[in-house]
Amino acid sequence: KAGVTQTPRYLIKTRGQQVTLSCSPISGHRSVSWYQQTPGQGLQFLFEYFSETQRNKGNFPGRFSGRQFSNSRSEMNVSTLELGDSALYLCASSLAGGIFYGYTFGSGTRLTVV
């Protein structure tokens, strides 16, 4: 079966712009989480959505937001981009929650802010 699909794979944006990243989970998975990975901070949790509702949130500023659609597809948006937002953004999906079922990760979107 198809895995977690993230688009686009690579993105270059200018400081101050906004960006939207997309994630299509595995069919039947209703939980979608987002992570940011940087060399300095490692993998950090952004937020988790389940049935179109944000269920958990990490410690990121309000510039980072997300949403989930009725088909479980998810998007995350970063507004007013800063150089420090350059990172690999990873999406992960699970049947109902990572604690009980584990997560399947996508290959990520590499965002570069210049």
Place this chain on the structure above:
Amino acid sequence: DAKTTQPNSMESNEEEPVHLPCNHSTISGTDYIHWYRQLPSQGPEYVIHGLTSNVNNRMASLAIAEDRKSSTLILHRATLRDAAVYYCILPNNNDMRFGAGTRLTVKP
């Protein structure tokens, strides 16, 4: 919040078993123990998870100490494709709290 401690790096020879340790002395009775790995240029990959009993799957085995203060991920026969960073995680509200992990090097 319970935390995990892992060695920064480990080495193994190809086709030999590998035991990756993890300490989690402040684990609570309801904390699951998860292991993920991340190969170069890829997203993390789920390996195995458990609560109290030892667990086996096609990828690995998870041995959990009786007091649950430590666990060991066992790769039965390491291959070059097992070279990765291995993360031992105690999730919190579906937040897979990745630490620095253990970088496993497999020598031919």
